[in-house]
Amino acid sequence: MTRMTTEQALTQALHEEMRRDERVLLMGEGAATKRPALAREFGPARVRNTPLAEAIIAGTAVGAAASGLRPVIDLLFAPCLTYAMDALVNSAGKLRYLSGGLCEFPLVTLAMTGSGWCVGGQHNHNLEAMFVHAPGLHVLMPSTAADSKGLLKAAIRDENPVLFFIDLGLLHQEGEVSDDPGDIVPIGKAAVPRHGRDVTLVSYAKTVPVCLQAAAELEQRGVSAEVIDLRSLKPLDTTCVLDSIARTGRLIIVHEASGLCGIAAELAALAVTRAFDALRAPVVRVTGPDAPAASSWALEQAAVPQAQQVVDAVLGLGLTGGHGGAAGEPAWRARA
Amino acid sequence: MTESQTQTLLRQFETLLLIRACEEQLVELNRQGAPDTCSSIGQEACAVGVIDALEARDRILTNHRSAAHLIARGAEPERIFAEVLGRIDGYCGGRSGTLHIAARELGIVLTSTIVGGELSLAPGVALAQKMGHGDPGAITAVFFGDGAACEGIFHEALNLAALWQLPLLFVCENNQWQAYVHRLETMADAAITAWAEGHGIATQSVDGNDIEAVHSAAKSAVAAIRADGRPQFLELRTYRLRGHSGQDDQAYVNADELRYWRSRDPLLLLRQRLSEAGGLDAHTFAALQHDAHTRIEQAVAFAQASPWPDAASLTEQVYA
Numbered sequence A: 001m002t003r004m005t006t007e008q009a010l011t012q013a014l015h016e017e018m019r020r021d022e023r024v025l026l027m028g029e030g031a032a033t034k035r036p037a038l039a040r041e042f043g044p045a046r047v048r049n050t051p052l053a054e055a056i057i058a059g060t061a062v063g064a065a066a067s068g069l070r071p072v073i074d075l076l077f078a079p080c081l082t083y084a085m086d087a088l089v090n091s092a093g094k095l096r097y098l099s100g101g102l103c104e105f106p107l108v109t110l111a112m113t114g115s116g117w118c119v120g121g122q123h124n125h126n127l128e129a130m131f132v133h134a135p136g137l138h139v140l141m142p143s144t145a146a147d148s149k150g151l152l153k154a155a156i157r158d159e160n161p162v163l164f165f166i167d168l169g170l171l172h173q174e175g176e177v178s179d180d181p182g183d184i185v186p187i188g189k190a191a192v193p194r195h196g197r198d199v200t201l202v203s204y205a206k207t208v209p210v211c212l213q214a215a216a217e218l219e220q221r222g223v224s225a226e227v228i229d230l231r232s233l234k235p236l237d238t239t240c241v242l243d244s245i246a247r248t249g250r251l252i253i254v255h256e257a258s259g260l261c262g263i264a265a266e267l268a269a270l271a272v273t274r275a276f277d278a279l280r281a282p283v284v285r286v287t288g289p290d291a292p293a294a295s296s297w298a299l300e301q302a303a304v305p306q307a308q309q310v311v312d313a314v315l316g317l318g319l320t321g322g323h324g325g326a327a328g329e330p331a332w333r334a335r336a
Numbered sequence B: 001m002t003e004s005q006t007q008t009l010l011r012q013f014e015t016l017l018l019i020r021a022c023e024e025q026l027v028e029l030n031r032q033g034a035p036d037t038c039s040s041i042g043q044e045a046c047a048v049g050v051i052d053a054l055e056a057r058d059r060i061l062t063n064h065r066s067a068a069h070l071i072a073r074g075a076e077p078e079r080i081f082a083e084v085l086g087r088i089d090g091y092c093g094g095r096s097g098t099l100h101i102a103a104r105e106l107g108i109v110l111t112s113t114i115v116g117g118e119l120s121l122a123p124g125v126a127l128a129q130k131m132g133h134g135d136p137g138a139i140t141a142v143f144f145g146d147g148a149a150c151e152g153i154f155h156e157a158l159n160l161a162a163l164w165q166l167p168l169l170f171v172c173e174n175n176q177w178q179a180y181v182h183r184l185e186t187m188a189d190a191a192i193t194a195w196a197e198g199h200g201i202a203t204q205s206v207d208g209n210d211i212e213a214v215h216s217a218a219k220s221a222v223a224a225i226r227a228d229g230r231p232q233f234l235e236l237r238t239y240r241l242r243g244h245s246g247q248d249d250q251a252y253v254n255a256d257e258l259r260y261w262r263s264r265d266p267l268l269l270l271r272q273r274l275s276e277a278g279g280l281d282a283h284t285f286a287a288l289q290h291d292a293h294t295r296i297e298q299a300v301a302f303a304q305a306s307p308w309p310d311a312a313s314l315t316e317q318v319y320a
């Protein structure tokens, strides 16, 4: 294991996979300038600076993927993805199916998003759910350096088009990362960074540390919270979430993206359709608002779920600690 | 040089100094922890030369590198700094931050930091003018970079503006860089004007660091648009003297190229020109520079004293 930032872990994943498979190439605006060691090792044919033109970068990647290459494209910021939407959504996501399974699109699209840099809504927009909604795509959004490396490697080896979201707020955070080039993190498997009995907190990306902080505070109050890091938004590890609900009976989902038609809504639907009998309280969502990200630090931070909000949401279920049972009248029941 | 020409150049020089002082201060604030900004240091003559050729009735669209355009149009540095620092007295109440500052009261109607966004919106602004929404005879100017010319939307905008005969001035500030990529890695040298000409649009390509050249090209383009209602295209060949944003150390920049363009700093060129014409002695220069810095210091103090937006306003203004 080596300690490194998420950014370094991602670059290491690219190095290892490009060494392993000569069909892998990296393209993007400044892809070669920003990763000079990659450019040196693999040369200008495989590490390409492109014109500033997301639509054709993505389109080229889709065409190349259907023709024997395994492109990784770096489109910088998630809002820039809308220029690339046609190639990714209409072509990569649909043409395998519409051709009767005649082609594959093994390509990875990297994009950064999330608060922390005060860049405002045209650089910071957690729009991952839009891609979850589009058939044919896989969508990943890890929270640790180790998962960033392992999942990017898995994404490059995947036969499906993968959207890989990088949380800006986690880019420079360090973690222990495996040195074994053979290690990958399988797509579609959630992680459980903290086990608990009373309530399940499900999250991904920067709100995973928020949930872990909330869980630590809840422990002080005698409430035992389990934290699930989805890592992969599509495919979604429904087994992991359902198993946890079966044990805790309570589900709270936390993410920075807007709640409307988001991952939390999907998990709430999962809970009521597949675990209704296990639920001992309403499902609660703690999410960002239905508003573009503001640049002002004060507003940017106000939009991001904080640990205290998660603690309050858990306590609002009437949990007072110790035994996993509701003591007294839960707040939601009083409101009902 | 006539006395009135000297006076015009002197006034423009003061604006260049104010922009430079503003940009340098933004870099310094960022070094101290304030948000990143994309500075126009080296490109000031483009903004001032073009905007001085426009009238109050005209409309402007710009992008992420907007401070020069704002100040050239008369924006208050106080409100620019307040916006960058995310305070309520900023032009957009702190919601924009540095990247999307619009100031409708100044006619800077739309600002997009999605590269090419400004190009996608400009034909509509000009269409509204053509259809009678706006002052009679008004035109639209859209500022964008050489990188934006690589986006497909560039061609879509040019084609539509030519086809529909829109009163639109395309102003490409070709500063040779597209974030961390040199433009010659992304396009042929003379591509930009050739593309514009391919769409049947009249084009001028001038030295963007020579404010007189910029101003006279802009004046003739604006006059042509007002006369025949058709779009015009200006390529201003200039250079981004600093990194793409913030504390970017320009490690990827060719040192000879940077040295060459530093020797062609637009402020240096105009100062020489004015000195030769007898319109600017060392004493006056020092006084003007002092005034610009004082003005910027006041602006920063104002911005730092401006309140933060109330978190309760987070979801206001999303919908009409």
Ligand SMILES: Cc1ncc(C[n+]2csc(CCOP(=O)(O)OP(=O)(O)O)c2C)c(N)n1
Pocket (backbone or CB within 6 Å): A029, A052, A054, A076, A080, A083, B038, B064, B065, B113, B114, B115, B116, B144, B145, B146, B147, B148, B149, B175, B177, B178, B179, B240
């Ligand atoms: C669609 C899109 N892609 C990428 C970016 C990130 N980005 C911001 S500015 C910039 C470079 C733009 O170059 P150019 O158009 O030449 O303008 P300049 O920065 O040189 O003024 C890039 C790549 C963005 N904001 N929007």
Ligand SMILES: [Mg+2]
Pocket (backbone or CB within 6 Å): B145, B146, B147, B173, B174, B175, B176, B177, B178, B179
């Ligand atoms: Mg440029």
